[in-house]
Every structure is written in C-alpha cells, then in structure tokens.
Amino acid sequence: MPENKNIIDTLPGDAAKAMYRAMVTIRQFEDTVYYMFLEGKLPGTVHLYQGQEAVAAGVCANLRKEDVIFSTHRADGHAIAKGVSLNACMAELFGRVTGCCKGKGGAMHLGDIDAGMPPAVAIVGGGLPMAAGCGLAFKYRKQDNVSIAFFGDGAANEGAFHETLNMAAVWKLPVIFVCENNLYGASTHVSKVMKVENVADRASAYGIPGVTVDGNNVFEVYRAAGEAVQRARMGGGPTLLECKTYRRGGHSRGDSNLYRDKKEEAEWLAKDPLVLVREKLVTGGIITEEEIKNIEEQVKAEIEKAVKFAEESPFPAKEEIFKDFWAD
Amino acid sequence: MERLTIAQALREGIREEMRRDERVFCIGEDIGVTKGFGGAFTVTLGLSDEFGHERILDTPISETGLVGAAIGAAMMGLRPIADVQYSDFLFCAMDQVINQAPKMRYMSGGKITVPMVLRAPVGATQRGAQHAQSVESYFFHCPGWKIACPSNAYDAKGLLKTAVRDDNPVFIFEHKKLYGAKGIRKVSGSIDASSDIPAEEYLIPFGQAKILREGKDVTILATLRMVYESLRAAEELASKKGISAEVIDPRTLIPFDYDTLYLSVKKTGRLVIVHEDTMTGGWGAEIAARVSADIFDCLDAPVTRVCAPDTPAPFSTPLEEFFVPDKEKIKEAVLKKA
C-alpha cells in the first residue's frame, strides 16, 4: 500500500479540506442528532454513521452533482457528503415540511434527487439493483456519469447483492459498489455469516475488480474510489470497493454494543477517522491548526442554524398525506 | 399465574414448544446472538442460553434464504419457527412465501407437509414507509397460509403453540406497539397488551373469535392494535352517545370465525371493520363481501371499514397519526351510520 503522505501530496489542497469539512460536518451533525434524539425531540430511531465518515467523504469527493448515490438506513453521512442541504436533512429528521422529503421520508430515507441522491433505501440490499438501473440509464444515454451503491457487510448476503453485481458486470455498467464493512450487521459479526475474509473477494465471482481499503483513512478511500470512478466513466464497468471500518456507536438507538468484543472495539475506536485525517492534514502541511478550528466553528454554526431552521419549520398539513402520490 | 407482555408470552410459548418437541427450532436474523437483542423485539431473548445456537439459529441477512431454509426443513419433518425483523422484509422472500410454502402440499398431491411458523411484526412506529406496513392482507389473499394475529399476551402464547403444532404453514403477525418490549428495545407509544398467563399449559384453537365487549347496537371487528382503538371508541360511544358497541377480535384471519361474527351482526344489524392496513383490497373487504352475501337481510346499514388511506406510510408524526386509524375515526364511522 503506498504511503498516505504521497496521496496527500497528489491531492489538491482544496479537495483534502473539502473532505475534512464533510467529515467534521457528519460528526457534528450526528452529535447533535443523537443528543436531540435522547432528549425526545426526534421521532422513530437513528442509525448513526459515526466512525465511517471517511467512506462517504472519500467516495463522494470524486463525484459530480449529476452522479447518483444510493444509500441505506444509515443515511445521513452519505446525504451530507453528497451535498444534500443540512437544513433539509435536519428538517427531515424532525418530520417537517421543509425536509428533503417534505417529512414523508424520515431518518432512514434521507435524500434529494436534486443533489444526486434519491431517498435512502431502508431495506437491506434494496438499493443495489436500483443503483445498477441508474448506471444502465447513464450508459443508455451515453453519459459519463456514475452510480454509487453504498451498503453494509450485512447487505452482501442478500440475493440482491449477487444478482446485481452479476448484471452490472456483464453489462459493464458504470456503478461502484461501495461496501462499508463495519464488521457487524446489527448484532451479528461478519465472521458468523460469511466464509470469505473480505467482501471484495466476491468480486472475482462476477469477473469485476474487487478492492479492499482501510475505510478509516479518507485518503485511501478517496484514491481507490477515484480509480473506480474513473474506470466506470471510461466504460470500464463496475468495481466492488470494500472499506473496512467500524461503528463508533450502536446499530441504532440505544444499542449499547454488548455483543461486541471489547478488544476489537478498543482497537477500532482508537482509529478514529477524524483524528487520523486531522493528523495527516496537519503533518502534511495541508492545513493549519488555526484552519481546523475555523472549519469546526463554521460547521458548528451551520448545524445550529439547521436545528433552528428545522424547529421553526411547520409540520406538513394533513392533506399532504394524499399529495405526491400519482405522477400527473 | 404471571403477568407477561406479548414478547415474554411468545418467548415462553416458544420455550415450552422447544422443550416438548426436539423438532422445533427458531431461525432468523439477530435472534440468538450472545449479549444481543433476542430478535428485533426481544421475543427470543435468552433462548440461545437454554437451547444453544443450533436451535436458535442466527442467519445472514438473507430473507429468501432463511424462509426457504425453514420451508425445506419443514418438508423434511422439522418444525421451524422463522421470523423476519419487520414484516416489510417478507417481500424480499416473496417467492418462497408465495410460490413455495403454501403450494408444496397441494402440488405433491398431499404427500408433503410444511409445518412451519413465520412470525412478522407489523404496524407503524415512526420509521417511515418501509418499516410500517401491516401486510396481513397480501398473505390473506394467498391460499395455503393460516394467519394468526394476537392482540394480547394470553392469545399470543396460546396461538403460537397451536401454530407450532399445526401441520401447515402459519403466519403470526405481531404488532410492534403491543409487544411490551422493555429497556432499549422499547417502542414509543406502546400499548399495554400484557395478560395474566396461567401456569398450566393451554392452547387456543384457530378460528375462534373472542368477543371483547358485548353490545347490541353495532359490531366492531378489529385486530391487533386496532382492538384497543375499537375498545376505546366503544367506551366513549357508550358513555357519551348511549351507543352499545360489540367488539370482536377474530384472533385468526385464516381460518376465520364467521359464526361468531354472523351471530353478532344478526344481533346488532351493523358492522364496522377496522384494520391498520390500507383500505383497498384489505382483508376487511373480503369480510364485508361475505357478510353482505351471507346475511344481507340482517344488515340495517352497509358494512363500513375504517382503515389507513391508500398511501405509503408517511414519516412525520402528525401524518402518521392521521394515517393510522384511531378511536376518533372509528367513532365517526359508527355515528355516520347511526
């Protein structure tokens, strides 16, 4: 594996900073969301993305607005990295009419097609076939856009995963299958439900490239995703990109991770992607401590604004339930 | 006698059946993981301590695979209790659920049986359109499944034990807001559906409705969470409007206890059917059609239904509250006909 410092050197400073900012935004957004959830201000449940920020940031930094991503129940990291408005994300979590889905989607369905992200799919594995279809449409129209399917290690055991990879492979679709292997599907450790060591090992069964990277290292993710995106844009077909990572929190609301091995947990928690990126940016001379502080302050203000926006927004009126139903 | 929630009563029912019959085992996602959740709603919590991981079998996230494996094992004489975490995920397994399980016996000319139970949680709980559906009617339509839908802990245990001993595929639809799951798995807005559970063993035969409240002016037929909304409506109709409503819980949709329903409607002359599922093509339509065909002369008014509107379940709290039928809408339906 090449030295990460080299990757930084070849990265435009702006891209590195943008990725850092995305990661900080996701982290802070979710700190706020979790707090409000515990306060009883948010309905339903939350699936926090904390610990996996480098994946969304590193992949999406390679994308254009017109490229499309498909997300999962763990949606807000992807939404933020793809550029869905923070205000609209926050308002959606609150179920307000100003939310990115007018309050009809909710936490597990964040997304805004205007930012290149349809509502996230809360059926495990359900996003992959549609991501292939999206790639099919790009290919059909001879556009050089790409489609991304984010999914978890657990989703790699759904039939939809296997059917889709095969189709995307034989049709050479411009799709990148980004598996965020955080070692657990809910409470189930990946070793209990998968015989291969890496999800990416499965790529060979479909005749496509499979790449495994450290998903906590945003520069590695950025580079590997960049190669896959480039290949897809040039008509080279799909890639299965596996990012090894770890949830910092529970699977969903109030899950205290009792089933996780404490040694494994300690090892992974010590590799916080935000700490890692910060160190690399500072030692690489890309960013100063001062700039870091500025970014964090700016993000904090943006999130406070988003909360205020959400809380001050109205709920949808009852008639909204019948709207947006048939296309006319 | 012990006061148990539905989650606990199901757990005790499963435990008793597994102790009684070695062929019985559980299969599902996150059901037996050590220090895990015991399934999405704690029903199998702790069971792997007693029965081990071979009989509380955790699967990959593979609904087609796990439902199909349950069917195959049942064909070979085992008696699996399979579950999906939310009934919405049944649709991932539709081939096995619709094309295989309910057709094997018939296609084999009666040589094969599929004695399996498939448990699935239904109902809206502020999680959006893909975790909210009440899916009973999809399977009600498919010949070959029996369907139980317990509204309280006593029924849950008795129906589960009957389901395990039935030689046919049986669905048990359980409502998320009725489980009484505790601690971190608690569902907000839960309704107390706990019961006093006798120490002695009991089973509840399929096809026996329960009259939960006697009345003479109108019959309200409801399942699961809607039982509670109907009972509240009946109370208020009695105290505020002097209308006496009879509330019936069929407890199983297939087989359906038409006898009890018809006796009631013959007495009251009116029927309101309540389900949380959307209206069009719901099981309520079938019951309404049968009532109209079989005992039309006894009706003083058309049969009406109180159901969710024909839309996906919206996320936002006020929209979801409007989506799910409640006592007010039931009262309205009763009064409109009065």
Ligand SMILES: Cc1ncc(C[n+]2csc(CCOP(=O)(O)OP(=O)(O)O)c2C)c(N)n1
């Ligand atoms: C088809 C389907 N089965 C089960 C679930 C319940 N469920 C939600 S998230 C989850 C775990 C998913 O694991 P993974 O794909 O690794 O994603 P992660 O949660 O780790 O991000 C499960 C089992 C679901 N939403 N959809």
Ligand SMILES: [Mg+2]
């Ligand atoms: Mg996972």
